[in-house]
Amino acid sequence: MDFRFTEEEEAFRKEVRDFIRESLPPDWLGVDPGPEEESREEIYPLALEMWRKLGSKGWIGMSWPKEYGGQGASLMKETILAEELSHRGVPGVDVAQAHGEIILMFGTEEQKQRFLPPITSGEVKYTIGMSEPNAGSDLFALQLRAVEEADCFVLNGQQIWTSGIPHAAWCMLYARTDPDAPKKSLGISVFLVDPKSSGITMRQITQMTGLAPFSEVFYDNVRVPKENLLGEKNGGRAVTMYAFGAERSYGLFVLHNARRYFEQLVQYCK
Structure with missing residues (x-):
């Protein structure tokens, strides 16, 4: 060759x-x-x-x-x-x-x-919504909840180290849709979320350098349309493993x- x-x-x-x-x-x-x-x-x-x-x-x-x-x-x-x-x-x-x-x-x-x-x-521009205060390297320990309703999923919880979200048009967000799944990796789903949605607040984290590239993000009854579910409900493990590769x-x-x-x-x- x-x-x-x-x-x-x-x-x-x-x-x-x-x-x-x-x-x-x-x-x-x-x-x-x-x-x-x-x-x-x-x-x-x-x-x-x-x-x-x-x-x-x-x-x-x-x-x-x-x-x-x-x-x-x-x-x-x-x-x-x-x-x-x-x-x-x-x-x-x-x-x-x-x-x-x-x-x-x-x-x-x-x-x-x-x-x-x-x-x-x-x-x-996009951002990644993965890390939480108690779910960093162990992503599958995440606790941010996404509860399905008639026409949407409702997000409640907190994430941290979300990079560049003040400038992002979309956040690819990982949330728990089944807290009772037999394995914690099986109850996760992935959503495309508009950071300007009602109920989202963010606090930029200033580092020792004086720069603030990351934010702490709070989700309070944030409604995400069902058409923004990426992949299958509770199928986030497959998306996650592919995402890490990409x-x-x-x-x-x-x-x-x-x-x-x-x-x-x-x-x-x-």
Whole structure:
């Protein structure tokens, strides 16, 4: 097997590099991937602009089917894009793309048509609603309740370390729908929740750096339409395991982000 990039792939890499060079300030040193840097007031406007520019280029979810706003591009081209964006420390790359992968896998046709095109166009940003004060690494210990009613699910509970939620259009939220399930991992469901919904309050958490990328979020009788249930009721374990796989592709960004720091260190030492 030939692992070398094709001429088309190398041409695409050059196109991405040219785009980054033309879009960022000439003295740009880069930022770490993730919500911390975007919480800086001087960074967020550029991050939002870059996310929208990526959307206008068709580079968000570019491997997704064309009917949902993607290009049907190869995984290799998507990988090249991720490498270059992370190596240059481009701000604005959002978790929405990972969430789009989850919607592609578990969403209904109506959900795909509704939620995916705004992601690929760079119109919206997403956040993850997983962690609770007593459910961090042990996600399946979560206690936020979602009670089914005639036309909706009603959320009550608390989450913490929710990143970037003040700017998010949607939160992919994990909640307990069956407290009596024989295993705690079997009673969880996943919802797409509008953070502006009535009954949601949030408190940003300021860190030692002075930045506040995370929030504590309280849900008080928040009504979520049934059509916003992602996957099956009590089927959240399958969604969760797939989500961890999609989100851990974040490691690619960390790797090439570190490469930039190393190159800058070498240049400084010279």
